[in-house]
Amino acid sequence: MKQAIAAGERVVRERFGVDADTCTGDHSCIRLSGCPSLSIKPNPDPLRSDPVATVLDTCVGCGVCGEVSHAAVLCPSFYKARIVSNPSGWDRWLARLRQAVIGWLQRREARARARLAF
Numbered sequence: 001m002k003q004a005i006a007a008g009e010r011v012v013r014e015r016f017g018v019d020a021d022t023c024t025g026d027h028s029c030i031r032l033s034g035c036p037s038l039s040i041k042p043n044p045d046p047l048r049s050d051p052v053a054t055v056l057d058t059c060v061g062c063g064v065c066g067e068v069s070h071a072a073v074l075c076p077s078f079y080k081a082r083i084v085s086n087p088s089g090w091d092r093w094l095a096r097l098r099q100a101v102i103g104w105l106q107r108r109e110a111r112a113r114a115r116l117a118f
Contacts, residue, residue, distance in 0.1 A: 001013070005085045005086060008086055009086060010084065010085070010086050010087065010088055010091075011084070011085040011086065012082050012083070012084050012085075013061060013082070013083045013085070014061040014080060014081070014082055014083075015055075015059060015061055015080070015081045015082075015083060016055050016059055016061065016078060016079070016080055016081075017054075017055050017078070017079050017081065018038075018052065018053045018054055018055055018077050018078060018079075019077040019078075019079060020041075020043065020044050020045075020052045020054070020077075021045070021077075022076055022077040023052035023053055023077040024050075024077075025043065025048070025050030025051060025052055025053075026050075027040065027053060029053055029078070030053060033064050035062075035064055036058065037055055037056045037058045037059040037060075038053055038054075038055060038056075039053070039054055039055075039056055040052065040053055040054065041053075041054045053077070
């Protein structure tokens with residue numbers, strides 16, 4: 001993979017993660033999958049005391065953790081990210097489009113929240 005990236009080829013890697021904001025802290029994903037890359041970390045939310053699941057850097061992207069959580073309907077906090085090395089023009093254009101749409105939606109939500117603020 002490193003040789004392909006150094007040669008300038010487009011390489012896509014998959015990484016999995018856990019969104020700490022939506023993690024419930026029941027750790028069913030860790031118990032059922034047995035993945036060594038799944039671990040726990042302190043909860044970033046000061047109002048919640050349960051530790052949350054996290055995916056360590058040793059993740060190889062096999063997808064077992066996400067498949068188990070999806071099949072057992074355990075947790076909506078898993079996400080899959082695709083990391084593109086040496087992106088093509090289409091990849092760059094698509095990323096700019098996504099950023100524009102997401103930015104527009106975030107600004108719209110911020111304006112709505114500002115109208116409802118005291």
